[in-house]
Amino acid sequence: MMRAVIAGPDESGLGSALETEGVETTRVDGIASRPALEDAGIHDADLFVLTDVRQATAIAVGKDVNPGLRVVVYDENTIPEFARGQADLIVDPNLLGADAVAEELAG
Template identity: 50%
Template sequence: MSEVVVAGGDRDRLGAALEAAGATVSYAEGTADRPSLEAAGIEAADVFVLTDAGLATSVTVALDCNPALRVVVYTRDSVPEFVKGQIGHIVDPALLDPETVAEELLR
């Protein structure tokens, strides 16, 4: 079973789709700073999902806490260049629905 931490508003409900597909999902509150990522269990997570490009610095923090994370950005917004090299997948919800993304992430 996969442990997933979601940061951002998750308006497209990828977290719910991941839970329905069998993952254990927790949410980093607020700006997804180190304390909120740690409270969400980032150290034990397999996947970090960012749903708000405005919180892009949380990718660096999450990877600092857990270098083995698989990082996925699921947003319609542009992702800042400084973080693109740390992200495994950038997916636009207009192109792939949350159920399809959840299925692929949990394979």
């Protein structure tokens, strides 16, 4: 079973859409610090979904803990340049809905 850790608010419902596709999801409450990511299971996750680019430093932390992690940024705001190269997929929720993104990620 695929596992995803989601950090940031999820107004677009990507977490629910991933669960519908059979992905086990865990959410980070608050700031996505290393301890919070570890508590959420980032070690065993296949995906790290970031929905708040203001927490972009969490991408480097997630990749440090789990080098094979696929990172998806799902936010309408622009990701900072320092984190852009570490993200595997950057999607604006205004351009592609949560159901379509979840289907692609789970498939």
